Amino acid sequence: MNFLKSQSLCSLSNSNIQDDILMKKLLLTHDPDGRWLDSETMLHAVGNIMFHASTTQGVPSLHFTSLSKDDIYEIELLGCAEPVGSIISKISCMIMSKCSVEGDINSKTMGLFDLLGSYRWDAKVVLVIAAFAAKYGEFCGLMQLYQSNALAVSVTRLKQLPVDLRSLKPRLKALSLLVKTMMEVAKCIIKFESLPNLYTELGSDILHVTKFHIYVAVYWTTRSIFTCFSQVAEFTTKKHEQVYSDSTILAAWELSSLAYRLSSICNILKGQVDLCHQEIGRNLHNRLLSLAAEVQNDNQGFLSLLFPVKDYLPLKDCSTQEKIGVSELKNKIVVLLISKTEQLTLEESLLLVQQTYDHPLSERDSYKIIWVPLPSSDEWTDAEETRFNILSEFLPWYTVRKPRLLSLAVVKYVKEEWNYKEEPQMVVLDSNGNVINSNAIDMVKIWGPQAYPFSASKESELWQDENLTMRLLIDDINLLLAYWVEEGKDLCLYGCDNLGWIRKFNGKIEELKRQGLQLETVYVATSQLSEHVKEIMETLANEFDPSNLLLFTKLQFFWLRLESMRRSKVRLGKTSSDQVLAELSALLDMNEKNEGWVVIGRGSSSDITRLQGRQIIECLEKYEEWGDNVEALGLVGAIRNFLQPPLVEGPCSHSYLVPSSQAQVGGTVVCDVCKRTMKKYVVYV
Structure with a gap:
């Protein structure tokens, strides 16, 4: 082994030992007491501050993200009576006081951790970043207002703040870059802290390595905050010629070096946190599967x-x-x-x-x-x-x-x-x-x-036990319709987007009502509701009785429910031979034929009829031929008897056996042969 290699390994070993000692000292300050800070929302607030600060004249933007809303919801802090603003102010004052005196920066940093000992790691790092963002935001706010606000001018002069920021661009850019890097570090730590308690099941190596890198990241972020505060403090403590001197380049280099170091720490931490999330994901998925298969006492x-x-x-x-x-x-x-x-x-x-x-x-x-x-x-x-x-x-x-x-x-x-x-x-x-x-x-x-x-x-x-009835179609989407259903009134739902047919239909209905026809009509348009339907509804409100018109939202409810009925039937394995499913599908597909249609029925009776537009107009025009049968056969029966006359003269002997599970207490059954209403008998077997 040559001397240089031996020296390099020795330096690396000494560095690791020093880091271990430093982290042990850091852990001695860590004593969380259960308080919980909404770190993510606070970090969003920091992003908002830096976004607006980066728009200050002469300060280059580094694309900080601003929330879509200007206001930030109240930042939650649970388990602590002290307001968040007071905590941030206390941190800021402590950092400023330590920056104003000589001393070892490591000792200053560890002293701040004593103040933050009761908080989780994500809260520690976000609080110190927020303290700087608030201080920096005040400075940038004065700079933004300097040209137009007399109060800002006075405060700026009183604090002897620099008013020309052009020569400070390198320093301010490096400062923004460092803050952005610290925010990325904070995001990683928040992501780790958001892991469910299953993280305790992680392999010891993954967990220990990740936590070690979190400690290192929190330490260097906090240490970097002292440098950031010192840089801003120089704007007021040094003379202008000193602020604009070559020291600006040196300060920018110091900030950039810290940003580079933190960026390296952040990249390693991201990889570790991702590993934790992957492992937790597997554990969580397996736990969900096992719980779903087990008998539980509660949810x-x-x-x-x-x-x-x-x-x-x-x-x-x-x-x-x-x-x-x-x-x-x-x-x-x-x-x-x-x-x-x-x-x-x-x-x-x-x-x-x-x-x-x-x-x-x-x-x-x-x-x-x-x-x-x-x-x-x-x-x-x-x-x-x-x-x-x-x-x-x-x-x-x-x-x-x-x-x-x-x-x-x-x-x-x-x-x-x-x-x-x-x-x-x-x-x-x-x-x-x-x-x-x-x-x-x-x-x-x-x-x-x-x-x-x-x-x-x-x-x-x-x-x-459900049949296609007016009660099922209408339900309680409208109180008036629900009342008509309960009263057992004859109802007619009609749909079309052809205004000419609609006018003709409504005109004929009003004419027959004057002759004694008892029928309430409700326009339900088509399943494809559009602006044209709204125009039709306005016309109907002006030309006919508007009391029977539904709100547009209620029309949407009607068709959404019909689509749900069809999906429900299909999901339960019903086929096209199912009468209810067939009728629902026919109604939902009516708009494709571009013609009017009606559905006529009464309350909970399953005796309803669906007619095409041409059929119902023809039927209404010949009301004199079948109107007298309404009292005996009911409206639906009379219409059906008119459109499909009996196939035989006189009474027929046709019978139809209805199982008790399908029997209806009320309503009528029409004979398939003679098209007349059938008499009801009860057979006991």
């Missing part, structure tokens, strides 16, 4: 794995913005509404709200809905974050407070085990955390609270 274990348990209040009540822990869900049925932010449309959200939260029969205390938003890729975008904030402000359910903290392993589990197919999906967990329905969203849209407890077996049960 707490499963929900704690789904949501980030390091943040012990991972949910929020959207209606009150109150922070919620998974313990609030114990012994309750939990409905997980899973979707990407752009997939949960406004009209679909409103329908789900109506069918759950706003419904008069809703049993909100028996179950809880949690919106679980997923990103379009591995990383959340600003647009997704903005849309999440907007939706989470008006939805009445629970939601994940910080969806970006959802583990990729959880997202993978949702996609693979619950068969998530890029569409909104409702996964239902019983009180023990077992999946009782992998997608209940359609049954919720169709039946609302009647579908409780939203299990797959309940969906089959509801369809077993």
